[in-house]
Amino acid sequence: MEEQIKAVVITVSDSRQESTDVSGITLVGLLLSFGAEVVDKIIVPDDLEKIAQTLEKMADRNDVNLIITTGGTGLSPRDNTPEATLKVIEKLVPGIAEAIRLQTMKKTPTAILSRGVCGIRNNTLIINLPGSPNAVVECFEVIEPILKHAVSLIEGKKVHCAN
Template sequence: MSHGLQRNRAGVVIASTRAAAGLAEDMTGPVIADWLREHGFEPDEPLVVPDGAAVGAALRALLQVGCAVVLTSGGTGLTPDDLTPEETLPLLDRPLPGVMEAIRAAGLAKTPFAALSRGHAGLAGDCLLVNLPGSPKGVMDGLAVLDPLVTHICAQAQGEHHDH
């Protein structure tokens, strides 16, 4: 459970060993941060971390400070260091498998490789946590799925009831 939830605070974690080492530019963090702002959230600067355990550490830090939404990008594929799903799953109290099914379905309409994404979505306490793919197009597909859902999910997670 997060401590002192801040309704509009959001976090972004980019899982990229190459970008964390300065060998590649993070192309997805700014896109995700802009999308969060458009939806009324105040994202912290995206955290660009190496694949693996650093992702889990970044997620735990963001949950500790009380983010309402945390979105990740990258580390959901099949390479040996793609461990974002393994770092995310233990943090989820209430999985939202339908959200990930919808994100994969949106990607599958454009590329068969979307089926290889192993990301998770769910509530970690009262924070919405979603793993998005590492590609800019995959991120855009995922954000399009979250577009009509994010406000409703956050309201329900925070105990608010409203009509859909």
């Protein structure tokens, strides 16, 4: 049986508030439509330490197995989400970020500039997505087919084998 997704959505932005967080709201809707339980939705500023602390706190909860961030993955000086993620993860999962860039750049050539990463901390999968609502939708289409399988593998509930 595949694992139930219990997700946290983290919007990384200096300018967003709950009422203006379109990307976070979009991501919550996509996760709910997918059948995931969204246990928390948080907005944090583009500050490396605050992002890292929030990722640690959320990943170390017992009721979370997926964290998806939106925002802070670009090239501007305040884009710190990948660095914060790399600071807290225990294991890198590069294929997910590579697949996101590969697929989304077919529609949006500038997607190649996204520096999002993916990794695991405390049996929680952490995935960085860009901050625009359209990018969130495009990226979620890429990761949706593997989310339940990935979480099951991470939690040791499914053994990966090739037939």
